[in-house]
Amino acid sequence: MKKEPFVSFEQLKEIVKEYPTPFHLYDEKGIRENAKAVKEAFAWNPGFREYFAVKATPNPFILNILKEYDCGCDCASLTELMLADSQGFDGAHIMFSSNDTPAEEFVFADQIGAIINLDDFTHIEFLENAIGRIPETISCRYNPGGVFQMSNGIMDNPGDAKYGFTTEQLFEGFRLLKEKGAKYFGIHAFLASNTVTNEYYPKLARQLFELAVRLQRETGCHIKFINLSGGVGVAYTPEQEPNDIRAIGEGVRRAYEEVLEPAGMGDIAIYTEMGRFMLAPYGCLVTTAIHEKHTHKEYIGVDACAVNLMRPAMYGAYHHITVMGKDNNVCDHKYDVTGSLCENNDKFAVDRMLPKIDMGDLLVIHDAGAHGFSMGYNYNGKLKSAEVLLREDGSTRLIRRAETPKDYFATFDCFDILKDMKNL
Numbered sequence: 494m495k496k497e498p499f500v501s502f503e504q505l506k507e508i509v510k511e512y513p514t515p516f517h518l519y520d521e522k523g524i525r526e527n528a529k530a531v532k533e534a535f536a537w538n539p540g541f542r543e544y545f546a547v548k549a550t551p552n553p554f555i556l557n558i559l560k561e562y563d564c565g566c567d568c569a570s571l572t573e574l575m576l577a578d579s580q581g582f583d584g585a586h587i588m589f590s591s592n593d594t595p596a597e598e599f600v601f602a603d604q605i606g607a608i609i610n611l612d613d614f615t616h617i618e619f620l621e622n623a624i625g626r627i628p629e630t631i632s633c634r635y636n637p638g639g640v641f642q643m644s645n646g647i648m649d650n651p652g653d654a655k656y657g658f659t660t661e662q663l664f665e666g667f668r669l670l671k672e673k674g675a676k677y678f679g680i681h682a683f684l685a686s687n688t689v690t691n692e693y694y695p696k697l698a699r700q701l702f703e704l705a706v707r708l709q710r711e712t713g714c715h716i717k718f719i720n721l722s723g724g725v726g727v728a729y730t731p732e733q734e735p736n737d738i739r740a741i742g743e744g745v746r747r748a749y750e751e752v753l754e755p756a757g758m759g760d761i762a763i764y765t766e767m768g769r770f771m772l773a774p775y776g777c778l779v780t781t782a783i784h785e786k787h788t789h790k791e792y793i794g795v796d797a798c799a800v801n802l803m804r805p806a807m808y809g810a811y812h813h814i815t816v817m818g819k820d821n822n823v824c825d826h827k828y829d830v831t832g833s834l835c836e837n838n839d840k841f842a843v844d845r846m847l848p849k850i851d852m853g854d855l856l857v858i859h860d861a862g863a864h865g866f867s868m869g870y871n872y873n874g875k876l877k878s879a880e881v882l883l884r885e886d887g888s889t890r891l892i893r894r895a896e897t898p899k900d901y902f903a904t905f906d907c908f909d910i911l912k913d914m915k916n917l
C-alpha cells in the first residue's frame with residue numbers, strides 16, 4: 494500500500510516557515526480516529542480500557558487527547574507517573590507496569606493510587622516493605638518462557654526476555670498476595686513486539702484466559718482484569734498490511750466467549766497498553782536535506798539525526814521516507830540518508846531508492862509518532878527537536894519547544910564552572 498504523509502506539501506511549506514526543521518509533527522485527526530476505533534473494537538467488553546504506554550510519546554498534550562477516549566496511562570518510571578498524575582489521570586487510569594523498580598517509585602505509585610503490576614515474585618515482599626502493605630488490587634506480569642509463534646511465521650522469544658513471573662511463580666505469587674490481603678487480581682503479559690498480524694492479541698488472550706481459569710480455580714483469587722499489554726504493530730513498510738483493530742477486537746471476543754464465559758468469569762475487564770499502535774503512524778519527523786555527498790556511495794545529509802529518531806540506528810528499523818513535492822517522480826536514485834552524528838549507524842535509510850533529492854528538499858520520515866522523539870538522547874551535544882501538533886482544522890500548535898544549548902548545559906547550573914560561556 495502506498496504510504497502517503499498525513500500532511501500535504503503545501504501545508505508543510507507553510508508550517509516550516511513557523512517551525513524550523515527538524516521537528517516532530519503529529520496528526521490530531523488520525524490520533525482521534527484511531528483512539529475511537531480502538532474503543533469501538535473492544536466495546537463488547539464493558540470494563541475495557543486502553544492504558545496508553547506513555548514511554549511511546551510522553552507529551553501531556555497527546556495524553557489529553559487520548560484521555561477524551563477514556564484512555565489511561567501505562568507508566569514505567571517516576572517521571573512517567575508524575576506526568577500522568579499531573580494531567581488529572583486518577584489511580585484507576587494509571588497502570589504502573591515497571592521492572593527492576595526502585596522502592597521510591599512503588600511508594601509514589603501507591604500514593605497516587607496507581608494499579609501496580611509486579612514484574613517478579615520477589616517484588617511482592619519488596620513492595621510490602623516499601624509501602625507497608627499489599628494493595629487490594631494487584632497485578633502480576635506473566636512470562637511462560639519458550640517462543641511465541643504465529644501462523645505467519647512471526648515469532649518472539651519470551652524465554653529470552655527479562656520480564657515477568659514463570660507459571661509456577663504466578664500460582665505461588667497469587668496465593669501469597671491473597672494471604673497478604675490482596676482482593677482483586679490482574680494478569681499481564683507482553684510476549685511479542687510490533688506484531689503486524691491480527692492474530693497476536695487473540696492468541697495471547699486465549700492463552701491468558703485459560704491461565705486465568707486455572708488460577709482462579711486453584712488459588713481462589715478473584716481475577717478482575719486481564720492486561721494484553723502492548724505489541725500490536727504498525728505497517729512501517731509499504732508492503733505490510735496494516736492491522737485491523739476491529740478484527741483484533743473480535744478475535745479477543747471469540748476467545749473470551751469460548752473460555753471465560755463458560756467458566757463463569759464473564760465479568761473480567763480487558764485492558765491494553767498499546768503505544769506504537771496508538772501513535773506511530775500519526776507522527777512524522779520533518780527534516781531538510783542540507784548536504785549531498787558523492788564518494789563510495791551517494792549520501793544525502795539531513796538536519797535531523799539519530800537523536801531525533803533512534804530506531805533505524807538502534808534496530809536497523811525501516812522508516813518510510815517521502816521527498817515532499819516529488820511523490821510522483823521515479824525513484825531512480827539510490828541513497829544513504831544520514832544524520833550528523835559521529836557514528837556510522839546514524840542513517841535513516843541505507844541503499845534506499847528515492848527520487849532525486851535537491852538541497853533544501855523537505856523529507857518526511859514516516860511512523861515516528863511512537864518511540865521516536867521519546868527515545869531521543871543528547872549524544873554529540875545534539876539537541877532534541879520541537880514537537881508540533883497538526884490540528885483537525887489544519888492549524889498547528891507547538892506542543893514542546895526545541896531544546897536550546899541552555900537546556901543542554903542546565904545540569905551544570907549548580908556550579909559556576911560555565912560562567913564565562915558565551916551565547917547562552
Ligand SMILES: *Cc1c(COP(=O)(O)O)cnc(C)c1O
Pocket residue numbers: 546548549567590683686687722723724725766767768769770863
Ligand atoms: C513498551 C511497553 C508497552 C507498549 O508497547 P508498544 O509496542 O508500543 O505497543 C506496553 N506495556 C509495557 C509494559 C511496555 O514495556
